[in-house]
Amino acid sequence: MRKTFTRTILSISFLALMLTASNGYAQQNNTNDEGAQHLVKWNVAALLLKNYSFQYEQAIGRKTSLALGLRFMPKSSMPFSSVLKNAIDDDQTWNSIKDFKTGNFSITPEFRYYFGESVFQGFYVAPFLRYARYNADLPFHYEYQQNATTTVKDKMDFNGGVDTFTGGVMIGAQWSLGKSISLDLWIAGPNYGFASGNISGKKTLNSMEQDELRKALDEDFKDLPLVKTKYTVDGNGAKIDFDGPWAGLRSGLSIGYRF
Known part of the structure; x- marks a missing residue:
């Protein structure tokens, strides 16, 4: 390794x-084509995570530019789920993950300053803001003892989403591969901000089922990193609220066309 x-x-x-x-x-x-002031780019590395990521960049000075990125992922199963299957030895956890579906959309404006001789060339620093929306369908599997001899396996289907607002700074480098083609390496772009949203599930529950679902949710969601969770359970189902800080990391490799 x-x-x-x-x-x-x-x-x-x-x-x-x-x-x-x-x-x-x-x-x-x-x-380099000195008259080219625009770049459209496709982040091909994002395909590994089932994301489609594009960016438009426009020069505004000899060493500066503005860029706007769009990313989306149609709702689908988790990337690298086959790898996760081999790493998870708990059937209950795997049952929740294998049917988990997620999608997202984000928009990212940024300002770039290039350290090379001109815009679109060499290493750069890029402060940015990002809004992102993450949607999910989560089948939550859990089990409990109904009596001394009976184990009940149950499931609650949650769906909903989380909105995030973050800001950060990215370090990267861009090179010309020809008169009109460029390669943009996003080395690292840590970002930090806040998130809010919820997922909910509808199902008729008796008092015992409500208590057992509360126990299962408390066990699985109380120690999530960064984001705070709060859940409510009643006779009609359950709802999980997410609120608090959020962190992320941008990286990628884009092919661009200058014009």
Whole structure:
């Protein structure tokens, strides 16, 4: 595992050096189209997480630009679910995860300052804001002892969403691959903010079923990182409210077209 990770880092570093050298050669030979003030980009790395991510960038100065990113993910199963299956040894947890479906949408405006000789070239720093909406369908499986000899397996189907508002700073680098093609590496963009939303499920519950569902929700949701949760259970179902801080990390690799 450690050897594979080391080889991956070395490969990425070598690629970055090659691209930096190519970028310097391109600048010396004036292969960049000086009249190009716009870039449209597709974050191809986001496909690994079933996301479709696009960005438009416009130059506003010799070393500065404004960009607007859009990302969406149609509601589907979790990415890398087959990997998770091998890592989870609890059937009850896996039953909830395998049928879990999620989707999202985000919009991200940002300002970029390039450290190279001109805009769209070299390393950059990019303060940004982000609004994102995450939707989910969560089948919550749980079980309890009805009496000394009977174990009841039950399920509550939750659905809903969470809205998040965050801000952060991204470090990246962009290179010219030709007259009109560019490569944009989002190295890291940590962001922090707040979130609010809820998921709910409708189901007729007697008093015993309500008590057991409360116990199961308390066990699984009370220690979630960052976000605070509050749940209510009654005879018609249950609702889980999410509120509090939110954190994320932007990264990616985009292919762009300049015009």
